[in-house]
Amino acid sequence: MTFAIALSGLNAASSDLEVTANNIANVNTTGFKGSRAEFAEVFAVGTQSVSSNASGSGVKVSRIAQQFSQGNVDFTDNALDLAIGGEGFFVLSDNGARSYTRAGAFSVDANGFVVNAQGNRLQAYPAAGNGLFNTGTPTDLLLTTGASPPRATTAADMGLNLPADAAVPINPVFDAADPSTFNHTASVSIYDSLGAAHTATFYFIKDPAVNTWTTRVQIAGNDVGGPTPIVFSSDGTLSTPVGGQLPLPAYNPGTGAQDINLTLNFLNTTQFGDAFGVNSLSQDGYTTGRLTGVAVDPTGIVAARFTNGQSTQLGKLALANFASPQGLQQIGNTTWGESSSSGDALLGEAATASFGSIQSGALEASNVDLTAQLVSMITSQRNFQANAQAIETADAVTQTVINIR
Numbered sequence: 001m002t003f004a005i006a007l008s009g010l011n012a013a014s015s016d017l018e019v020t021a022n023n024i025a026n027v028n029t030t031g032f033k034g035s036r037a038e039f040a041e042v043f044a045v046g047t048q049s050v051s052s053n054a055s056g057s058g059v060k061v062s063r064i065a066q067q068f069s070q071g072n073v074d075f076t077d078n079a080l081d082l083a084i085g086g087e088g089f090f091v092l093s094d095n096g097a098r099s100y101t102r103a104g105a106f107s108v109d110a111n112g113f114v115v116n117a118q119g120n121r122l123q124a125y126p127a128a129g130n131g132l133f134n135t136g137t138p139t140d141l142l143l144t145t146g147a148s149p150p151r152a153t154t155a156a157d158m159g160l161n162l163p164a165d166a167a168v169p170i171n172p173v174f175d176a177a178d179p180s181t182f183n184h185t186a187s188v189s190i191y192d193s194l195g196a197a198h199t200a201t202f203y204f205i206k207d208p209a210v211n212t213w214t215t216r217v218q219i220a221g222n223d224v225g226g227p228t229p230i231v232f233s234s235d236g237t238l239s240t241p242v243g244g245q246l247p248l249p250a251y252n253p254g255t256g257a258q259d260i261n262l263t264l265n266f267l268n269t270t271q272f273g274d275a276f277g278v279n280s281l282s283q284d285g286y287t288t289g290r291l292t293g294v295a296v297d298p299t300g301i302v303a304a305r306f307t308n309g310q311s312t313q314l315g316k317l318a319l320a321n322f323a324s325p326q327g328l329q330q331i332g333n334t335t336w337g338e339s340s341s342s343g344d345a346l347l348g349e350a351a352t353a354s355f356g357s358i359q360s361g362a363l364e365a366s367n368v369d370l371t372a373q374l375v376s377m378i379t380s381q382r383n384f385q386a387n388a389q390a391i392e393t394a395d396a397v398t399q400t401v402i403n404i405r
Contacts, residue, residue: 002394007385008058012039015061017380021213023368024377031071031103032366034373034394038062057338068325073359079294080106080114083364087317091138091347092120092335100320100345102364103334114141118333123265124302124315131313136207137316138347141302143294148306150195153285154186154261156188158202159268161277162213166206166237174227176218180314181212184276190219191285192257200262200283204230204276211239211271218262234273241266286310296360300350319355320345343389 016037026032040062054306073083082090082104091102099120104371106122114122123138162184169251171181187201203216207229215228227249231240238244244267250259268280289306322328327341338345351357 002397003391005058006390007058010061011311011389012037012061012382013380013384013387015064017377019029019064020376020380021371023373024370026227027366027368027370027373028116029103029108029334030105031101032368033069033102033143033157034067034366034368035072035119036067038065038217044248048138060238062367064324066328066330067367069390070364072176072365074365075362077361078297079360080108081357081361081363082106082296082317083362084319084356085351085359088321088348088350088355089336090405091318091320091345092116092138093123094118094349096122096346098123099291099335100328101333101335103361104330112143114143116333120335123318124300125318125405126315127313130336133313133316135316135349139315141315142315143314144304144312147291148304148308148312149290150191150193150308150309152193152258153190153283155263155265156185156190156200156283157265157268157277160186160204160231160266160270160281161274161279162204162206162232162269162271163276164211164271164273166276167207168208171221174203174216176201176221181205182216186278186281188281188283189258190283191287192253192255192260193391194255194257195287196253196255196257197287198253198260200224202264211308212269215246215264215379217262217264219262220253224248224262225264230269235271236272237268247371252383296358298351298357300357300358314346316349317358319350320344320347322353343398361371 019035019037023034030243031134039059041058042057044057084102089102090104092099092101106114106116119138124141125133125135125138128134148280166183169181169183173179173181175181182203182205185198185201189197191197198220204215207214211232212225213230215230216223228239228246231247233239246264246266248262250261252259280386289308289310293305294302294305295305302314302317303311304314305311322345323343324341327339328336329339331337344376347354
């Protein structure tokens with residue numbers, strides 16, 4: 001019996017050493033979660049057993065328990081390196097077979113899908129437009145590689161100050177090439193439906209009438225609107241046009257694009273006793289954009305950025321959690337599969353309920369404490385040696401008995 005008890009101790013110490021060695025081997029593995037060996041005594045109990053006099057039958061490994069504590073977050077320069085701060089797992093799909101991981105080193109494959117090193121595709125909720133996402137069933141996250149379409153300018157907002165003490169121009173006949181025919185000018189680039197840029201220039205001319213100006217508009221040197229009166233009240237605020245809106249006649253850009261229908265907004269334009277000033281001048285169109293990068297925010301929204309300053313939401317990362325993460329089945333490559341012990345996967349969104357937030361440009365390091373593992377290795381070695389000594393002692397006692405004459 002002593003030999004069997006000591007042998008169980010050797011096996012237990014060997015298992016403990018194997019777990020420690022695996023932890024040490026993965027101390028630099030991204031998203032790795034360390035394990036520990038847990039033991040239980042073996043005690044034979046029968047109807048005729050006398051428990052007060054029983055010595056026990058040895059030890060066994062009751063389980064190898066995974067430790068899902070948070071690992072350190074190491075920052076990188078790759079926007080598709082993702083780390084979860086808190087609970088949850090990234091969801092992966094291998095031709096429909098789901099797995100779960102904390103290793104967020106992702107890249108883009110030849111087809112534009114976001115994958116890990118094994119080619120498993122990252123799962124996300126597809127965008128439904130207007131900042132909404134279809135959170136019913138996650139799908140493979142696909143990065144767009146096309147251009148961002150242009151948008152034709154429809155409105156230009158002008159925040160100007162026209163000086164109240166301005167004089168009427170010397171030459172009353174307007175000529176865009178003659179500065180003596182107007183007081184001030186401002187310009188902005190606008191875009192047609194094909195994304196081509198055109199310069200819109202606005203001319204402001206002081207009218208002999210009190211608190212009154214006229215404006216003329218040219219696009220690419222062609223007259224479009226005016227002369228149109230702009231009237232201010234005695235306190236310098238805009239009076240006419242009512243509401244500040246001034247629609248211009250349609251302009252044909254001559255590029256095969258649709259006519260530009262531009263509305264000027266003078267609501268923020270004033271006439272104070274100050275110098276002419278352009279406080280703000282903006283328009284709502286933009287040209288075609290090329291993809292410059294991808295960004296992932298803490299809630300898991302993945303957006304593509306383009307050279308025209310626009311961004312397009314591609315999806316929202318799906319996260320999974322489990323009632324008992326320690327029950328997950330390890331399937332290699334720092335991934336886990338659900339089991340009856342873990343419970344079904346609970347899918348959700350980052351930074352909601354029990355799910356952590358996502359850090360882009362970062363990776364979660366292994367949670368293995370190397371110093372603690374080295375100490376555990378020494379302890380395992382001592383336990384192995386002690387059990388080996390028990391076998392040696394039992395062998396000596398047996399030999400003594402055999403040698404009795």
